[in-house]
Amino acid sequence: MNVTATPALPLGDDALILSHRLGEWAGHAPVLEEEVALANIALDLLGQARVLLSLVGDEDELAYLREERQFRNLQLVEQPNGDFAHTIARQLYFSTYQELLFGHLAATDSELAPLTAKAVKEVAYHRDHAHQWTLRLGDGTEESHTRMQRALDALWRFTGELFEPVEGLDTVPWPALHDSWTARITATLEQATLTVPEGPRHGAWRAGAGRQGLHTESFGRLLAEMQHLHRSHPGAAW
Amino acid sequence: MVTTTALEEELRALAGSVPDPELPVLTLAELGVLRHVQLIAPGRVEVHLTPTYTGCPAIETMSADIERVLHDHGIPEVEVRTVLSPPWTTDAITAEGRRKLAEFGIAPPRPTGPAGGPVAVDLAIRCPHCGSTDTTLLSRFSSTACKALRRCESCREPFDHFKEL
Numbered sequence: 048m049n050v051t052a053t054p055a056l057p058l059g060d061d062a063l064i065l066s067h068r069l070g071e072w073a074g075h076a077p078v079l080e081e082e083v084a085l086a087n088i089a090l091d092l093l094g095q096a097r098v099l100l101s102l103v104g105d106e107d108e109l110a111y112l113r114e115e116r117q118f119r120n121l122q123l124v125e126q127p128n129g130d131f132a133h134t135i136a137r138q139l140y141f142s143t144y145q146e147l148l149f150g151h152l153a154a155t156d157s158e159l160a161p162l163t164a165k166a167v168k169e170v171a172y173h174r175d176h177a178h179q180w181t182l183r184l185g186d187g188t189e190e191s192h193t194r195m196q197r198a199l200d201a202l203w204r205f206t207g208e209l210f211e212p213v214e215g216l217d218t219v220p221w222p223a224l225h226d227s228w229t230a231r232i233t234a235t236l237e238q239a240t241l242t243v244p245e246g247p248r249h250g251a252w253r254a255g256a257g258r259q260g261l262h263t264e265s266f267g268r269l270l271a272e273m274q275h276l277h278r279s280h281p282g283a284a285w
Numbered sequence: 286m287v288t289t290t291a292l293e294e295e296l297r298a299l300a301g302s303v304p305d306p307e308l309p310v311l312t313l314a315e316l317g318v319l320r321h322v323q324l325i326a327p328g329r330v331e332v333h334l335t336p337t338y339t340g341c342p343a344i345e346t347m348s349a350d351i352e353r354v355l356h357d358h359g360i361p362e363v364e365v366r367t368v369l370s371p372p373w374t375t376d377a378i379t380a381e382g383r384r385k386l387a388e389f390g391i392a393p394p395r396p397t398g399p400a401g402g403p404v405a406v407d408l409a410i411r412c413p414h415c416g417s418t419d420t421t422l423l424s425r426f427s428s429t430a431c432k433a434l435r436r437c438e439s440c441r442e443p444f445d446h447f448k449e450l
Contacts, residue, residue, distance in 0.1 A: 080424035080434065087426035094340020098369070161370035166339050168372065168450050169430075176425055 054215035055159060056109075057258055058148075059099030060120035063110055064266075065141060066092035067273050068128060077131055084176060085134070091169045098162045111277035115260075115267055122257040123205040125266045129198060132184055132191070136198035138177035143231050144209045146170045147224050155218055178235050185239025192240065199236070200244045207248025208257055290324065297322040299354050300332055306346040307429055310389040313347060317377025320368055329362040330355055335373045337450070338430040375450050387413045391432065392420075392446040410446055412437035420444075 069089035076082035100106040123141055128134045146167060153164035184195040210225040236243050249256075256262075276283070289297075300322055301314030313319045313334075321333035332351055336344045348365040355363045375394035378386075383393035395408045409418035417439035425448070427434040433448040 080426075083428070083434075084424055084426035087430045090340040090342070090430055091338060092340070094336070094338060098339060161368075161372075162339070165369050165372035168374075169338060172425055172448075179425075 053103055054213050055099045055102040057119035057121075057213055058159070059096050059103065059109075060118050061124050061141075061145070062092040062099060063096035064118070064120045064269065065124040065137075066090075066096060067269060068124065068126075068137075069134075071128055072134070081131075088138075088173050088176065091166070091173065095162065095166050099159075102158060107277070111274045115262055115270055117260060118262065118266075118270075119258050119260060120262075121205070121208050122263050122266075123202065123208065125257070125262060125269060126202060126205060127265050129201075130194060132194040132198035133201065135177055135180045135184065136195070136202050138173065139181050139199075139232070139235065140202060140206055140209070142170055142174040142177050143228055144224075146174050147227050147231075148219065151219055151224070152216070157218075181235055181241070182239045185236070185241040195239070196241055199241060200246075203244035204247055204249055211258060213258060293322055293324050296324070296330060296355060296358065296360065299358055300351045303347065303350045303354055306343045306350070308386070308389075308391070310385050311378075311382050313351075315379045315382030315385065317379065317382070318347070318373060326362075328360060330360050330364070332363065332365045333368045334365055335368050337373050339369075340430065373450070375447060378447070386447055387411075390414065390444060392435070392444060394447045394449045397449045410435060412440060412442070413444055414442045415440040 066089045069085045069092070072085045073082065076085055096110070097106050100109045103109060121141075123137060126133070126137060149163040149167040149170060152159045153167050154160075181195065184191040186192070209228070210221050212219070212221050233243050297319070298314075301312055301319050303313050305311045305313060305316050308316070316337070318335050318337060319332070320335050321331070323331050325331050332355075334344065334347060334351070344367060348367075351365050352363045374397055376397055378394065386393045390413045392410050392413050395410070410420050411418050412420050412435075415437060417437055419438040420435045421438060422433060423436050423443065424434040426432075427445050431447060431450070432445040434443060435446050436443045
C-alpha cells in the first residue's frame with residue numbers, strides 16, 4: 048500500500064495503537080471504575096485515529112492492511128501494558144505530550160486544527176487521570192511507590208522520541224515542547240514523591256525510529272491480534 | 286446572505302427533535318449537536334452534525350435517525366456530514382436540556398471557563414436525587430465518555446455527572 052506522507056499518519060498511528068493497548072485492559076482492570084475509565088480513554092483515542100487516518104486514506108485499509116514497517120507511531124505507545132503502574136506511566140508520558148502538541152496544532156491553520164482543537168479538551172481529562180493515579184501510587188504504599196518508580200524508569204528510554212521533529216509539522220517548536228513536557232512531568236513526579244528518571248532517552252536504536260517504521264519486539268504481536276480478523280475475513284460485517 | 290426558508294425551519298425542527306440514542310431524554314437540538322440544515326436543491330438537504338466526543342459511537346445512529354425522519358417528511362436525498370469545528374462544548378446544551386438531564390438523574394454540566402485546560406472543579410455538583418451539594422467524585426469516566434461517576438454523601442446514591450467539556 049502506498050501511503051502519502053502527511054503528519055496525520057504518525058499522529059493517527061499513535062492514537063490507534065495506544066487505543067488498542069488500552070483496550071487490552073477490558074476484563075482485566077483492577078477495579079470496575081478503571082475498567083470503564085481505560086475503555087473510555089481508548090474510545091477517545093480511537094475517535095482521533097479515525098479522523099486522522101481518514102485524512103490520509105481509507106481508515107480500515109490503513110489500520111488493518113499495513114505491515115509493521117508502514118506504521119509511524121511512537122515506540123512508547125506500543126509498549127506492553129505491564130502492570131497497572133506501567134500503563135499509568137505510559138499514559139502520563141504520552142498524554143502530557145499529546146496535550147502540548149495538540150494545543151499547539153489547534154491554534155494553527157493546518158488541516159489538523161479542527162481535530163486537535165476538539166481532541167485537546169478530551170486529552171486534558173486523560174492527562175488528569177494519569178496525573179491523579181501517579182500521585183496516588185507514588186505517594187501510596189511502599190509497594191505502589193516502588194512499582195510506579197520502576198514503571199517510570201522502564202519507559203523513560205522511549206521518551207526521547209517524542210521530541211524528534213515530525214515531517215510536515217514545521218510550525219511545532221520542538222525544544223520548547225520538550226521543556227514544557229519536562230516541567231510538567233517533574234512537577235507531577237515531585238508531588239508524588241517520585242524521582243524523575245535519569246539515563247538515556249532512547250534505546251539501542253536511535254530516537255525517532257518509530258516515526259520511521261522501526262518498532263519493538265512486541266509490536267508484531269499487537270498487530271497480529273488487531274488485524275487478524277479483518278485479514279482472515281475481508282469485508283466481514285455483523 | 287443566506288436566508289432560511291420556512292421549509293428549512295421545519296426540517297431543522299424535525300431533525301432537532303430526534304432523540305439522542307444514548308440519552309433519549311434529550312433531543313439533538315437540546316444537546317446542541319445539530320449545526321446546520323440547508324435545502325441545497327429541491328428534495329435535497331444537507332445536515333451538519335457535530336460529535337460530543339471525537340470517538341462518540343452514537344454519531345452514526347444519529348445520522349441514520351435524521352435521514353429517516355427527513356425521508357419520512359418527503360425529502361428523498363439527505364446528506365448528513367460530521368463537522369468538528371468549532372468543537373462542541375457542554376455550554377451548547379440548552380437550559381431545557383439541562384433541566385431534563387437533572388430530572389433523568391444525571392447532574393448537568395456546569396458552565397465551562399475560557400477555552401483550554403480542564404475545568405475548575407470548585408463549583409459544587411448537586412445530587413440529582415436529593416439535591417445535596419455534598420457529593421464526591423468516584424471516577425472521571427463513567428458509562429459513556431461524556432459522563433463522570435459521583436456519589437452523594439447525603440443520600441449515598443451514586444449518580445452520573447455530565448462532565449464539562
